Amino acid sequence: MSYLAHRLIRAVLLLIGVSALCFLFTEMAPGTFFDEMRLNPQISPETISALRSRYGLDQPLLVRYGRWVKSALHADFGYSIAYNVPVAPLLWSRAKNTLLLTTTALALTWLISVPLGVRAASRRGGLLDKAVTLVSSFLVSVPELVIAVGLLAAAVRWRILRVGGMMSVDFEGLSTWGKLQDILFHLALPALILVLCETAVIVRHVRTSVLEVLDAPYVQAACGFGIRPGRVLFRHVLPVAANTAISLLGFSLAGLLSGSMLVEAVCGWPGLGPLMLEATLSRDLYLVIGGIMFSSLFAVGGGLIADIMLLALDPRIRREGSDAQ
Amino acid sequence: MGKNLNGRLLPVDSSTKYSAQVRELAITYFSKDSDPVRALDGISIDIGAGEIVGILGESGCGKSTLAGALLRLLAPNAKCKGGTILIRGRELLKLSEKELRFIRGRLISRIPQDPALALNPVMTAGSQIGEVLRAHWASNAQQRRTRVMELLQEVSFDPPEQIYSAYPHQLSGGQRQRIAIAQAIACRPALLIADEPTSKLDAALQGEIIALLSQIRQQHGTAILLISHDPALFAGFADRITVMYAGRIVEAGSSAEILGRPLHPYTQALIRLMMPPVVAGSRVRTRLPAIEGEPFDPTCFPVGCRFAPRCVERMDVCSRRYPGEFLPEPSRPVNCFKYGE
Amino acid sequence: MGSKWSTHLPADLSKSGELIQNLLLVKGLSKKYVRGGLWRKRVPVVAVSNVDFEIPSGQTLALVGESGSGKSTVARCVTRLERPDAGQILIHGTNIAQLHDRHLAPFRTGMQMVFQDAVTAMNPRFSALEVVEEPLLIDDLAGHGGRNRNDRRDLVCALMIEVGISPDWMHRSIFHFSGGQCQRLALARALALRPQLLVLDEALSGLDLSTQAQIANLLFELQAARSLTYLLISHDLALVARLADMIAVMSEGKAVEVGPTQQIISSPKHEATKKLLASAKTAASNLAAITGGVA
Numbered sequence: 006m007s008y009l010a011h012r013l014i015r016a017v018l019l020l021i022g023v024s025a026l027c028f029l030f031t032e033m034a035p036g037t038f039f040d041e042m043r044l045n046p047q048i049s050p051e052t053i054s055a056l057r058s059r060y061g062l063d064q065p066l067l068v069r070y071g072r073w074v075k076s077a078l079h080a081d082f083g084y085s086i087a088y089n090v091p092v093a094p095l096l097w098s099r100a101k102n103t104l105l106l107t108t109t110a111l112a113l114t115w116l117i118s119v120p121l122g123v124r125a126a127s128r129r130g131g132l133l134d135k136a137v138t139l140v141s142s143f144l145v146s147v148p149e150l151v152i153a154v155g156l157l158a159a160a161v162r163w164r165i166l167r168v169g170g171m172m173s174v175d176f177e178g179l180s181t182w183g184k185l186q187d188i189l190f191h192l193a194l195p196a197l198i199l200v201l202c203e204t205a206v207i208v209r210h211v212r213t214s215v216l217e218v219l220d221a222p223y224v225q226a227a228c229g230f231g232i233r234p235g236r237v238l239f240r241h242v243l244p245v246a247a248n249t250a251i252s253l254l255g256f257s258l259a260g261l262l263s264g265s266m267l268v269e270a271v272c273g274w275p276g277l278g279p280l281m282l283e284a285t286l287s288r289d290l291y292l293v294i295g296g297i298m299f300s301s302l303f304a305v306g307g308g309l310i311a312d313i314m315l316l317a318l319d320p321r322i323r324r325e326g327s328d329a330q
Numbered sequence: 331m332g333k334n335l336n337g338r339l340l341p342v343d344s345s346t347k348y349s350a351q352v353r354e355l356a357i358t359y360f361s362k363d364s365d366p367v368r369a370l371d372g373i374s375i376d377i378g379a380g381e382i383v384g385i386l387g388e389s390g391c392g393k394s395t396l397a398g399a400l401l402r403l404l405a406p407n408a409k410c411k412g413g414t415i416l417i418r419g420r421e422l423l424k425l426s427e428k429e430l431r432f433i434r435g436r437l438i439s440r441i442p443q444d445p446a447l448a449l450n451p452v453m454t455a456g457s458q459i460g461e462v463l464r465a466h467w468a469s470n471a472q473q474r475r476t477r478v479m480e481l482l483q484e485v486s487f488d489p490p491e492q493i494y495s496a497y498p499h500q501l502s503g504g505q506r507q508r509i510a511i512a513q514a515i516a517c518r519p520a521l522l523i524a525d526e527p528t529s530k531l532d533a534a535l536q537g538e539i540i541a542l543l544s545q546i547r548q549q550h551g552t553a554i555l556l557i558s559h560d561p562a563l564f565a566g567f568a569d570r571i572t573v574m575y576a577g578r579i580v581e582a583g584s585s586a587e588i589l590g591r592p593l594h595p596y597t598q599a600l601i602r603l604m605m606p607p608v609v610a611g612s613r614v615r616t617r618l619p620a621i622e623g624e625p626f627d628p629t630c631f632p633v634g635c636r637f638a639p640r641c642v643e644r645m646d647v648c649s650r651r652y653p654g655e656f657l658p659e660p661s662r663p664v665n666c667f668k669y670g671e
Numbered sequence: 672m673g674s675k676w677s678t679h680l681p682a683d684l685s686k687s688g689e690l691i692q693n694l695l696l697v698k699g700l701s702k703k704y705v706r707g708g709l710w711r712k713r714v715p716v717v718a719v720s721n722v723d724f725e726i727p728s729g730q731t732l733a734l735v736g737e738s739g740s741g742k743s744t745v746a747r748c749v750t751r752l753e754r755p756d757a758g759q760i761l762i763h764g765t766n767i768a769q770l771h772d773r774h775l776a777p778f779r780t781g782m783q784m785v786f787q788d789a790v791t792a793m794n795p796r797f798s799a800l801e802v803v804e805e806p807l808l809i810d811d812l813a814g815h816g817g818r819n820r821n822d823r824r825d826l827v828c829a830l831m832i833e834v835g836i837s838p839d840w841m842h843r844s845i846f847h848f849s850g851g852q853c854q855r856l857a858l859a860r861a862l863a864l865r866p867q868l869l870v871l872d873e874a875l876s877g878l879d880l881s882t883q884a885q886i887a888n889l890l891f892e893l894q895a896a897r898s899l900t901y902l903l904i905s906h907d908l909a910l911v912a913r914l915a916d917m918i919a920v921m922s923e924g925k926a927v928e929v930g931p932t933q934q935i936i937s938s939p940k941h942e943a944t945k946k947l948l949a950s951a952k953t954a955a956s957n958l959a960a961i962t963g964g965v966a
Binding site: 225231245321 | 465
């Protein structure tokens, strides 16, 4: 129990630290939102300084940070300067799309990788094993961008999937079922890219960790006692091999909001990635900070969930503090 | 064969004279990087029902390969180049996987060498023993639990409840070895293979483990194949001893004869190493009578006796021909030219 | 090259005017480990408590006890792999127990440690040359050695011959050596910088009897040739009885009985000693009963 509380407190401290660093780095970065405006002779300096004070940008760093923290505790994350709307709803509307994409990709990735990796490992050296190794090596070596653009080109050329954005032009006119189908067809391409890239990595790790456990003396002993291979695999091997997999799952969860920026940009998926890119380039301060904090929440949360799962499943961690008999 | 219908664990028919018979077994390991390794080169051993047979030999003499062969659990690159193994009259090398799974754990069980790695780290001790029962006994969880408690008491865990739900990392080396023994005897096998059961434990625990094995033989008539490089382990425990060197048998006989009057130079050298460990009045800091030379290289075998390069009594003929089996005394086979031509 | 102990002592720490007979003198050594950390209750575990013993130059002291009795902790404290909480560790009269790392450097070449499983103590991809050469290399890189590559190779050659491994195998990788051969290489590595004290932490455990005997004989030879002092740690009383001049029996962190080997074996006083002796004796008496005699 105290282990859990310990991890939670650490997570909160981490988030606080991230927010402080955010402010520090954005302060250190050159330029503000209004630099472009300053170049425009039609806008007077007074207007600009009025805008600046309106958004609190003329105040010292610590005061700004303090005010931000205070309002953050009330779930108010400031205003976006470019869009002139509150940050939180704006972020959420885009984050929803990203989450749709990444959770679908995550589920598919793990549903494919785990059985594939386990099967390849249990029939080591077989056809499936060799195929998995070869294909995953290839996919890991090719940059994600190349895969993304390649698949995009293929999709456009062969008109299999709908590309570009999340919805078709005539979205509003479709029935509910039609709407669902439309989104799914648009989802297919970016999800496919993500699944290909992530599966390649995860299946290798799953395969390796299962192979390692298969060689362990206690598994040999279990076979030596005449336990059926199926049971040995599921009851004796997988629970031990799951350790690595859970840590990886933690990483996957952590990247739910941040890992798909490239794909979203290439496929035009209206997610958090392009929004953050745009905001960073235009120094839209509170939107940037809000976005980073949101991503960090997932990153820290993902790690925490992985730790909790490990705690529940691995007795060695659970009993770390207790004495041996 | 297999689980019976009304849930009781039937004892295996013990009417046959031998638990296991090995005849001219030859096993070679093949690998891409080096020459083939002839781990076993024509081994023949008989293990009678309820008998304790010892295999004495250094590391690399093939004893672990023999243990693995009896369970047909060898590395994938091991190929049997000849010979037979009879388990209760049935030819082991011809059995199907399914039949083998019946034999493993039920007729033959193995006690591991390294207790630190022998138990699954994420399962409790009790459930691991239960797994072995589950594989061979149609029963429900409650029945298994009761039986596991009995087994834990049999291996001297009293009270057994605490150990039942303990994880391996909470137990000491000696305790883990006893859990492994409980797993091995769970289904009352006819033959128990103990491959260096005490080499990774403190010297003080040696006596305990041997006493436990002795008790198991007395109470249940289980035959035990004890494999070790340490002659002291066999003293007062084994009925017969077979001495192995470089994949071949060099000598065999009753325990008293082998330990008391070894005939083969290798056995003699090993016994000399054991004498006398701790006796008041003996000189301290004596140079040990070590056997000179390196353990043989398993990829290249010299023509002739394999111990010859290290033998102090080596003769010319020893490097020219392999000494066949000579019988200087009845039931005392020795493979050495000292006793014949 | 010779040991640097007598020449590199920091001036303010040297003792003067005392007749130094013991190479190693340990007084009141204590060490505890603390379980738990920032968020959990701290539970101190006493590993070693108030241990005293001494080893005259050129002799062998064996530290015997069950697993968990604290022998390895004593070894680690003596070689300063760990810092003891209390007590003195006097090397030729100088207390190194609480010295800072930079003052400790000249003492480290004088004492070396050899561990139990030689095969895992070495990188299996290294060649024998690389393994044995490593301490020399580090010494040269730190500027003390002044050797070049060929000097090192010659030294390694000589060391390998000394421990009984043919120098032709210098470029073979560790992977191809047997357990006993690896232990010899570990000894060669330990002797590279000409130490005076060797701490052997279960270095003979886990080996075949015949290999054990060979390594034990090698240790005898090396001791005579180089006037080494040994601190031998083991759980096997029978084995050390033939190797050690003195025995210190440890039980639950304390040194319960210390004395010459003969005395400990013929008249043990403490329970722990009697227990160790009993199990050794059982094996011996079983064997003697069968073999019918004592050498």
